Amino acid sequence: MNLTNFIREYSDAVKKGDAAIFAGAGTSIDSGYVNWKGLLKPFAEELDLDIEKEHDLIGIAQYYLNHKRNRASINQKILNAFTKDVETNETIKVMTKLPIETYWTTNYDSLIEDGLKANNRKPDIKITEEDLALNIKDRDAIVYKMHGDKNSPYDAVLVKDDYEMYDEKRSLFTTSLRADLISKTFLFIGFSFEDPNLERILAKIKILIGSNSRTHYYITKEVSKEDYLIDGVLNEEEYLYDSIKQKLKIEDLKRYGIETILIEQYTRIPEILESINQRLLTESIFISGSISQYSERWSEAKVNELCFNLANSLLKNNYRIVSGFGLGVGSNIINGALQQIYSDKYQNVNDYLKLFPFPQSLQNKNLNIKDAWTDYRRMMISNSGICIFIFGNKLVDGKYELANGMQEEFDIALKLNKKVIPVPTTCNMSEKLFDNLERDGIFPSYLKEYKKRLKNTDDKKLVDLLIEIIKKLQG
Structure with missing residues (x-):
């Protein structure tokens, strides 16, 4: 989708109070936190697997749990990875400055809620189903942490068992997200769309309301030849494969009303978000x-x-x-x-x-x-x-x-x-x-x-x- 049109349309949604943000692991990387591959790399190595060759990351986590027979070591690794001292990043700063009331995330860290506080906004954080029944007075934004929080690693959603039991253990999160996806305009940032929960929810919405679904937006980096240069030589086969796959993915997301905005570098995201902020300020x-x-x-x-x-x-x-x-x-x-x-x-x-x-x-x-x-x-x-x-x-x-x-x-x-x-x-x-x-x-x-x-x-x-x-x- 054209970037100018996106900024105009999403700004209108923010102005009307209809906007939401879904933040994935990519929004935390610049602060020094690991992405899913980084988190699961030690697990894969202990299983004699190469994380770079794996695509089913949830499966890797499940294999590791099967191997260990308990979650203690998984919980400890989550705690160690996301409780270290880090600084915020520009994406988080601008994202939490926008006058948006609804934030969803699969991240375990606290960058979003910390960013809201830094911008003098009071967050209402939803981690458990019990949290959904309580509302903080005078809140400025709600943060739904649908996969849990670093301070409760024993309850984090990580392995296949967790995903398979999600609708039973966290059915209210599923219901709330489904309602927001129907009534709000989402912007997906730092997200790969590999999460089975979200894909299942989007599919259900498509069945329920068909072509009447809202338009949502997804910002991602365009597959570029520069990323496939090895010592100045282009790995053309891999570049063409990933380029074709990205185009197919973009077309597939349109089934759910999700328009893709391609950018040259992820470093442009704060600039784009600031453009939205400035448009609102004018x-x-x-x-x-x-x-x-x-x-x-x-x-x-x-x-x-x-x-x-x-x-x-x-x-x-x-x-x-x-x-x-x-x-x-x-x-x-x-x-x-x-x-x-x-x-x-x-x-x-x-x-x-x-x-x-x-x-x-x-x-x-x-x-x-x-x-x-x-x-x-x-x-x-x-x-x-x-x-x-x-x-x-x-x-x-x-x-x-x-x-x-x-x-x-x-x-x-x-x-x-x-x-x-x-x-x-x-x-x-x-x-x-x-x-x-x-x-x-x-x-x-x-x-x-x-x-x-x-x-x-x-x-x-x-x-x-x-x-x-x-x-x-x-x-």
Whole structure:
């Protein structure tokens, strides 16, 4: 499947809350964990088998259990392999940053749940059937560990016996996965589709709903000649064989509604996931603004009208708004957003409006309120992809001056690589920010075609112009 189309379609699924990720062992390798072959290699060697010649890895694990007659040594090897100290990797970092609520994995390690915590998200981890009956309050994501966890190796799914008894011992996992595969759009990462459980579940869904199944996505590396060079000589026979097999596998996955995205290297996966994240962020618009001193051009009534109409129009076009409570601006942004939410968005306020009221005091006297505000601004802006700056003045000791808080928010936005749109026709700090971009020679290329219009557009047409620029930024 075309990569651009995938990013657009999967981003839409994430935005609607319909997306899920299925992570296989490939997502853990860059952190230093072994894949299945690496895990089972010592077992194969003890059985006088060559792991590189074997394809039935579950069979190898079963042979080893048959040989030992107990699971103690298998459990110990799992514990040793997945309890060592490792660092996270870029795929996990971006994958757990995405606003996705459902993660499935066959991995025994804790990288996904650790990644969610690192991104300030609370995971609800499901390892046993008993876990499925309990829900953690205020959870941000569910992690289904369908093959168990490193801390309970005695209960891990590894050998043929485990797979054959799966529907009896873990039938609720089968039921839950089947329901998610029907109702959500999955992205499979680091997965080989050799798992008999998943294949059986996909087959049942195909029988139940036929061609009406959802479209899912699978990212994998394209078979490449470079991988079959030995001392600069191409092993053409092996390359052609694996290339044909990959094409057949891709066609076969389509039976289950799974579209394959081929990439040159697995190192591209974090970049692709970040593209999805950035696309989602550009649908969240941060509005920075404050005003205490009005003018003949910008009377209080006109300021209120602009703020209301801007928020209202953004919501009509299905954008989300991120904002603080800027004096003279914030309340009208909220009113404009709420009017549209209650009339057209089924009152789902949290899905469309994120508000960040600034703390006015701190309980911890060792912290500086200005430092706290800076951290707060950074958190606010990180939740958006496009930042609009309007007006920007304040009253200090009886005198009006430009809002230095807006300057700080602008600087933070630039450092975080956000798309900035200072609106010069609203005067004050926003005009200064616009002029400084020109003066410093760092005027964004995406604004150059709008430079004259931003300076000269009639105030009544300003909202339409801003919506036009935002849509252009999204592509």
